[in-house]
Amino acid sequence: MPAYSLSAAVQSELDIKKSRFIAIVAPVQDRAAAMCLVAGLREQHRAASHVCWALMAGGQSGMSDDGEPSGTAGRPMLEVLRHHDLDGVVAAVVRYYGGVKLGAGGLVRAYTDAVAAALKQAQLIEHVPMSLLVLRLPYADEARVRRWIEQQEYALVKASHDDDVLMTVQLPAADAELAGGLLRDITQGRVQQIDTDA
Known part of the structure; x- marks a missing residue:
């Protein structure tokens, strides 16, 4: 079964109960490149509550909830990447908290939807190791x-x-x-x- 990557980085934004979720999906060579992108987002969005990420890159895959309740951000984002058969792709979501708690189920949906919305705009290309x-x-x-x-x-x-x-x-x-x-x-x-x- 072929794996896919992205032709270019794509960003999209969702507002859910006053919280802003800015999702970025981007092709990356390896974990180091993904961490560089995440560090850049942290720098750019210093006032954000969380910068969560998920990476599909062969043996270098990983994820982070960045302070959100365990399993409510990184894992759902990783599942979206897996579902699309992506490899060599990082997804990051910057959240600006709007004062209304979403609960665990709401957070999972929000992070899943944010990444899915960005991927809808992305052009998938076959990933060739x-x-x-x-x-x-x-x-x-x-x-x-x-x-x-x-x-x-x-x-x-x-x-x-x-x-x-x-x-x-x-x-x-x-x-x-x-x-x-x-x-x-x-x-x-x-x-x-x-x-x-x-």
Whole structure:
């Protein structure tokens, strides 16, 4: 079953019993990027009562109720992301308390509805897990390998030149093994793949 991400960040706002709920859904690479976005919202909305968030990002998924009663914000938001088969997506909701208590059920509905409203405006795109290939090759093969990267429509993330050429290539994870073999073929075995945890 395919997973989806978002083409761009989207924001929407709901007013529920005098409380303002500002929801933001955004594509992110990893947890660090998601936490950066949440920190930015806290900075931007210093007067807000809560900035709750939920993240679907493979093994880095997580959530926070940020002071709301346990299970009334982060988990419902995470469930909305799960329900839409999203990955590499953070949802954050900024709440300005309006003086009327919503109760646990009301909070769950409010956070769920806020994220769902933002997602209605978002454009979903298929989420393709990516990998990095780090290659070491002789200068003589550089032009040939660069041409191959362009033909495959992969991204050359970085190239450095020392005794050899070091290239970092981003490509769909599903292509990584096959790509390594093809590169060995086109360079007659001169390219070396360097293992990386990236």
